[in-house]
Every structure is written in structure tokens, then in C-alpha cells.
Amino acid sequence: MIIQMFFTIVIGLYFFNALKTQKINKSTQSRDTSKEMENLKKLRDIKLSIPLTEKSRPKKFDEIIGQSSGIEALKAAICGPNPQHVIIYGPPGVGKTAAARLVLEYAKTKKHSPFRQDAKFIEIDSTTIRFDDRGIADPLIGSVHDPIYQGAGPLGSAGVPQPKPGAVTKAHGGVLFMDEIGELHPIEMNKLLKVMEDRKVFLDSAYYNSNSSMNYPQYIREVFEYGLPADFRLIGATTRRPEEINPAIRSRSVEVFFRGLTAEETELIAKNAVKKMGMEMDEEIPSTVGKYTTNGREAVNLVQLACGIAINHERNKVLIEDLEWVIENGHFTPRPEVKIKNKPQIGYVNGLAVFGANMGTLMEIEAIAMKSRNSDGIINITGVVEREEIKSQNRKLIRKSNARCSIENVMTIIKNVYNIPCHDFDIHVNFPGGGPVDGPSAGVSMTTAIYSAIKNIPVSNKVAMTGEVSIHGRVKPIGGVTAKIKAAIKAGVETVIIPKDNWQKNFENFEGIKIIPVSNINEVIEVAVIKSLEVPSIEENGIMTSEYGIISAQSKECNESVEN
């Protein structure tokens, strides 16, 4: 009896103590959290003004300048009855994120769209996702909080592993937007591909055994047995080129292209940004911003800084001096603007090229030909960036310019088609400005420049051209033709020669330019060189020059032999 009483008192005391400790813990916790809550509220009350980039973030598709084709393609991929995964390519700050953020809301307005009104848009930055081989934390795919970890709570104490859903599950039924998808760790990419295939995520834990007699909660058992739902549409955005992106994700996605913005477009973005700041500005501000910026973010940032200077001087008007100060101190360089020359020249051709994300530009090509003193002429090619290295996380891509190899083809074409023994000449071809020249598409321009240099016939300054040329003189299709035509118009060109196979019906609607599709090099020469122009010869420093440029030494010799 006494022993029984003794044990009852001991057990009673034990539970009493346990209860007391629990109460103390609870009151300390509530005291601590209420203090933290107070601090959090205080922090939330402190607000700086909203940055202009945030204020000027497009709220409607109409406010995204210059990307109508990209937006149309994005809408077609996401807003139909069968939405597709999408990859948006484009340079930084041109509206990829802005468009992605709007497209889900737009899809919800469509009757046939499978997205429900409460469908979520989940945004994740791929550069922040690291592969963790222990699988403790994976914000993209999800992870399992095993009972060995601290803070595992009552379920953890009971030895139950707890699944933590990742972005793929949070985006279930909606859109998962992955910015900079080209930077995603390869293992994470493979996991993502698996989730996209299964439309659910399977999580593993050494602490879960389906055959175990342990009494797992129903939810835990369901997740481990049947997976977490992850049926979403992916929109990945990247500044990388398609060939740098994992082919498996590319093959599962519709590819959409956003382009770099023209000066007029960044000009408009700047104008809208100043309006959104509620300020006035000097008339020259938008055009100056246009001249110094190639994307929307740069334009908005430039305007924001100039507005800041005006505000510091207690003005409501941004002066051109404010902007010039920002340009000077920010070391901004103006965008290159190549214009056509004011008269035809010998051996000088307006080529066309694309750079970056499908931006067209006029590419000058000049050639000089001199009768060689040796049996085999020397070919010199300068101004070409020959090797371009692009490093990504897991591989290195090397682009080699094949302009040097292409010139051999050009020599064969001139010999083959025009019966000119061009290996008897020392030839120098130069690409002023030096860019990564893509040899094949400069084929027609190089041929025309060398032909003009050897024959001493000037090339029209109002003509620009693009196209690959085969050794039999056939003109073959090339890429980026629309961007090239637009660049030609801006440079003041009146006639553009393009390969016949690149012809599109909508080129008929281009105003202010004549577009001539050709299928062989004879047609190019026919349009580009000005045969009617007589070349007067004025000797200067041993090199013959004319009103139309340099006359090659070969022509000097020819002239002399005629005179003799």
C-alpha cells in the first residue's frame, strides 16, 4: 500500500513538472513571437518609394513595346485549349518577364482555356537553385524533411518523414515561370524534365517504407505512394541562344523569340517612364535615351537617374543636362549607327549581318586587288573576329568565323563564273569595325567586293546585299533576313538583294525599299555594280585613286599596257 502510494506520488510529480515546463515554454514562445511580430509590423511600416522600374512595369500587353510578334507567339502557345511549355529567348531587359507575367491572366479570359481563375503564376530564378545531393532543400522540385533534422515537430518525433512541396507543385494547375532557365543546374534540369513527363513529383525518404507496419498519416502515405501533383505549364526565359539550351527541354517546348529594341522603341519607353514619374522633360530627352540604350530596362534606369537629379535640384522638369550628366558618369556608349556612304566606291559593298538577338546591321566590306608579283597571289582578310567563346555552366561553345574559308569559295566562284584568274592577284578584304562575321551569309558581298576591286567597277552605295553563294554561283538562303532588311532601311539603303529562297509575301508591304530576290551571283552583280561609270585615273602616292575610291594596282598595269 505504502509502495503504491509512493509510486503514485512520484508519477504525479513527474506529470505535474512536465505540465509546468510545457506551460513555461508556451508562455516564453508567445512572449517571443509577439515581440517578433511587433518588430515585423514596424519593418513593414517603413517603405521607400516604389522604384521606377516597378512603376513602369507593363500592366497590359500594349505597354510592351516592340515585341508584338513574340507576344503573339506566346499567346498562341499558352492561351489555347492545349497550352504548351514555352521558352522565351531574348536579350536582357526587353520585356520577357513582363510578357510572361501577363500571359496567364490573359489566358484566363479565354473560354476554352483549361487554366482556372485561381491558377497560380509561380516565379523562380534558376540561378538561385543549387543542386543539393543530400536532397534536404530543393525549392524547385520539393524535398523531404526527415525525422533526424531539428525542428521536425511531433511527426518527426514519431519518426515520420515530412514532404515539403517545391515550385513545381505550387504551380500545379498554373504557370511555372523560370527566369534564366539556361543557368539551371543540369541535374535539376533532368529532375524537372522527369516532373514534366509524369506531371507529378515523386519524393523519396529512407524513413518511409511502404511495407512498414508503422502508422503513417494518410497524407504522408498518399504523397510517397502516388506523388505530389505537378501539372503546370513551364515558361522559361533566357538570354542564351537556343543551341546553348538543353535539347530535351527545347524539344518539349514552343520556342518564342523576343528581340533587341530599336532606338525609336527605347525612346518611347523613356517617354512613358517620365510620364509615369509625373514629371516634365526637355524635348531631346527621349531621342537621347534612344541613342544610348538597347533595351527597356536601361532606358527606364537612365530616366530614373535623370529624374533623380532633377528632383534633388527641386525641379519638376528633367533637363537634357541632367541626362547628359548621367550618360557621362555612367560611361554609356551610343549604339552603333552605320549609314550608307554618299557615293559609289570601287571594292566597297554594303553587306548585312545579324548580331545578338536577331538585331540587323549594315556591315561594310572593302576589298583591294593588286596584280601579284608571285605565281600565287596572297589573300589577306582582316577585321574579322575569328573565334568567339561562350561559356555556360557545363559546357563551352566555340563559334569560329568561317569568313576565311568562304573567301576561298569566292575566289573559285570568280574564276569559275567570270573566268578571271583571281589567284594572280594579291587580295585584301577588310571588315571595318570587326564583328563576328558569319562567312557564308557574307558570300555575295565578298564576291561583289572582290569582283569590283579586280574589274575596277564601282558598287552602288544605295544597294545592300546578303546571301550565301555556292562555288557554281548559286545564291543560297541565309538567316535573319527580316532583321537585315530593317537595318538596311535604317541605314538609308534603297535596294536590298536577298536570296530567292528567303522571299516572303509580306516583304511586298515594306515601304521605302526595293527588295530583289536573286538565285545566282550574276543577278547580284547586275544590280549592284555600276558598269556605266567610267573610272578616271589620278595617280596619287603610287596607288591609283578615283572619285569612286581606290583603283587596284592591276588596273594601273592594265592602263599602262593600253597606253603603251
Ligand SMILES: Nc1ncnc2c1ncn2[C@@H]1O[C@H](COP(=O)(O)OP(=O)(O)OP(=O)(O)O)[C@@H](O)[C@H]1O
Ligand atoms: N519592351 C518593353 N516595353 C516596355 N517596357 C519594357 C520593355 N522591356 C523592358 N521594359 C522595362 O524594363 C523592365 C524590365 O523588363 P523585363 O524584366 O520584362 O525584362 P526581361 O527581358 O525579362 O529581362 P531579363 O532577361 O534581364 O530578366 C520592365 O519592368 C519595364 O519597365
